[in-house]
Amino acid sequence: xxxxxxxxxxxxxxxxxxxxxxxxxxxxxxxxxxRTRDIAEEADINLALLNYYFRSKxxxxxxxxxxxxxxxxxxxxxxxxxxKSTLEKKVELVAEKYIDLIIKExxxxxxxxxxxxxxxxxxxxxxxxKQLVMNSSFFKQHQDxxxxxxxxxxxxxxxxxxxxxxxxxxxxxxxLLQGIGGMNNKQFNELMQDRKKLIPVWIKATMKAK
Amino acid sequence: xxxxxxxxxxxxxxxxxxxxxxxxxxxxxxxxxxRTRDIAEEADINLALLNYYFRSKxxxxxxxxxxxxxxxxxxxxxxxxxxKSTLEKKVELVAEKYIDLIIKExxxxxxxxxxxxxxxxxxxxxxxxKQLVMNSSFFKQHQDxxxxxxxxxxxxxxxxxxxxxxxxxxxxxxxLLQGIGGMNNKQFNELMQDRKKLIPVWIKATMKAK
DNA sequence: ATTATTTTTAATCAAATGATTAAAATATTT
DNA sequence: AAATATTTTAATCATTTGATTAAAAATAAT
Numbered sequence: 235x236x237x238x239x240x241x242x243x244x245x246x247x248x249x250x251x252x253x254x255x256x257x258x259x260x261x262x263x264x265x266x267x268x269r270t271r272d273i274a275e276e277a278d279i280n281l282a283l284l285n286y287y288f289r290s291k292x293x294x295x296x297x298x299x300x301x302x303x304x305x306x307x308x309x310x311x312x313x314x315x316x317x318k319s320t321l322e323k324k325v326e327l328v329a330e331k332y333i334d335l336i337i338k339e340x341x342x343x344x345x346x347x348x349x350x351x352x353x354x355x356x357x358x359x360x361x362x363x364k365q366l367v368m369n370s371s372f373f374k375q376h377q378d379x380x381x382x383x384x385x386x387x388x389x390x391x392x393x394x395x396x397x398x399x400x401x402x403x404x405x406x407x408x409x410l411l412q413g414i415g416g417m418n419n420k421q422f423n424e425l426m427q428d429r430k431k432l433i434p435v436w437i438k439a440t441m442k443a444k
Numbered sequence: 445x446x447x448x449x450x451x452x453x454x455x456x457x458x459x460x461x462x463x464x465x466x467x468x469x470x471x472x473x474x475x476x477x478x479r480t481r482d483i484a485e486e487a488d489i490n491l492a493l494l495n496y497y498f499r500s501k502x503x504x505x506x507x508x509x510x511x512x513x514x515x516x517x518x519x520x521x522x523x524x525x526x527x528k529s530t531l532e533k534k535v536e537l538v539a540e541k542y543i544d545l546i547i548k549e550x551x552x553x554x555x556x557x558x559x560x561x562x563x564x565x566x567x568x569x570x571x572x573x574k575q576l577v578m579n580s581s582f583f584k585q586h587q588d589x590x591x592x593x594x595x596x597x598x599x600x601x602x603x604x605x606x607x608x609x610x611x612x613x614x615x616x617x618x619x620l621l622q623g624i625g626g627m628n629n630k631q632f633n634e635l636m637q638d639r640k641k642l643i644p645v646w647i648k649a650t651m652k653a654k
Numbered sequence: 655a656t657t658a659t660t661t662t663t664a665a666t667c668a669a670a671t672g673a674t675t676a677a678a679a680t681a682t683t684t
Numbered sequence: 685a686a687a688t689a690t691t692t693t694a695a696t697c698a699t700t701t702g703a704t705t706a707a708a709a710a711t712a713a714t
Contacts, residue, residue: 248661248662263476263562264474264476264477264558265477266473266474266476266477267474267475267476267477267562269700269701269702270701270702270703271700271701271702279662280662280663280664281663281702281703282662282663282664282703282704282705283661283662283663284702284703285702285703285704286661286662289703290702290703291701291702291703341561344554344557344558344561346620347554347616347617347619347620348474348554348558350619350620351551351554351618351619352473352477358619358620358623363620363623363624364623364624364625364626367624368624387642389635389638391621391624391625391635392635392638392639392642394624395610395613395614395617395621396610396646398613398617399609399610399612399613399614400605400606400609400610402609402613402617403605403608403609403612403613403616404605404609406557406613406616407557407605407608407612408561409557409560409561409568410556410557410560410568410573411601411605413568413573413574414573414574414577414578414601414604415574415601416574425599425601425602428599428602429602432597432602435650435653435654436606436649436650436653438653439646439649439650439652439653440646440649440650442649443645443646443648443649444645458691458692479670479671479672480671480672480673481670481671481672489692490692490693490694491672491673491693492673492674492675492692492693492694493691493692493693494672494673495672495673495674496691496692499673500672500673501671501672501673
């Protein structure tokens with residue numbers, strides 16, 4: 235299992251092929267509904283190879299899950315800790331960046347939140363997500379704005395929840411919303427594009443609401 | 445399988461016992477992760493009885509799923525079609541009613557949305573959810589308010605999305621948010637209680653935002 | 655070229671899981 | 685009370701599924 239040749243070209247390693255197939259399958263169907271055989275077939279490798287490289291379905295899952303969470307956290311950190319941008323600008327960045335991101339990976343939010351629900355302590359204690367958010371420039375700027383009377387509701391969690399809610403929830407409820415609105419995928423995505431501009435406007439309006 | 449005695453006392457029928465156990469298990473873990481044996485054990489019945497009453501795991505699931513969706517839709521219909529209340533009042537009712545509801549059944553939203561995602565057409569085409577929402581008093585009042593210039597954004601789906609997002613998303617992300625905020629269940633629920641009053645205020649603020 | 659090491663495969667195992675069967679227990683009808 | 689119908693159980697099947705093994709193929713080292 236040693237690595238002799240360094241990742242040839244663009245990750246066509248066997249290990250990488252398995253991880254890619256596993257990522258797609260887990261993100262789409264979750265841990266329980268995913269069969270290791272499906273992963274192997276999709277990756278075009280023998281089933282035994284999956285266990286040769288990752289020991290077990292669970293270990294493979296942990297690898298994918300960790301990488302997914304880590305990538306999400308990194309994105310979050312990037313925006314929330316950008317020292318140069320104002321709070322308002324950060325709201326715009328979150329809306330724009332995350333809407334683009336989720337359009338590309340529409341299964342990731344519900345996957346993450348479902349699996350965290352199954353194993354919250356285990357997964358979250360490995361990543362310093364609390365410190366990341368609570369010590370962020372974003373939170374400090376929020377406190378400032380509250381102190382200066384620019385924001386009515388003092389609890390920063392409500393502010394973060396509202397932002398994430400408006401950005402993420404429509405994707406989680408996408409099939410339901412498309413059913414209600416009689417929309418196809420393209421129309422839905424157009425609606426989400428609208429929201430890049432709208433959400434910052436709405437969030438600003440809530441800041442002063444009372 | 446005929447019903448001889450009418451539901452004795454409070455639904456202690458075998459069929460009802462199985463459904464209760466199945467409801468809890470499916471809501472908590474989803475279809476794929478639920479074992480029929482777990483349902484049988486929880487219901488304190490022989491595994492074969494489950495198949496005797498419901499033919500298969502899938503049929504039992506469909507029963508539970510349909511009832512869950514139907515109950516959700518009925519609740520929705522009740523509020524959205526109340527002819528006596530204003531649009532603002534309906535927003536208050538949705539916030540209050542759904543927050544209470546989801547605190548009692550915190551697994552239902554992510555369960556519904558996950559399973560709909562797995563089988564969107566199949567599940568949604570059985571229930572007239574589109575007609576319910578599009579023909580509702582809620583939607584008519586929204587159109588009026590737009591016509592009278594009381595609401596900036598004309599698309600009623602954005603309005604509905606925003607309301608549902610602010611109400612439902614925090615519950616879906618509950619374990620993550622508790623991790624971020626270092627909250628226990630009680631503290632989280634208190635935060636949700638706050639939102640009963642706050643969400644209507646925020647929604648009103650977004651109506652006039654531009 | 656030969657040997658050793660790593661990677662891949664086909665075949666198979668063992669446990670889990672949804673479902674069935676035939677008989678026993680219970681309830682209902684006559 | 686006897687006959688009939690319904691409900692419940694224990695035992696068992698058949699498949700699916702995660703995992704292993706032993707051998708073959710490919711690659712690297714000597």
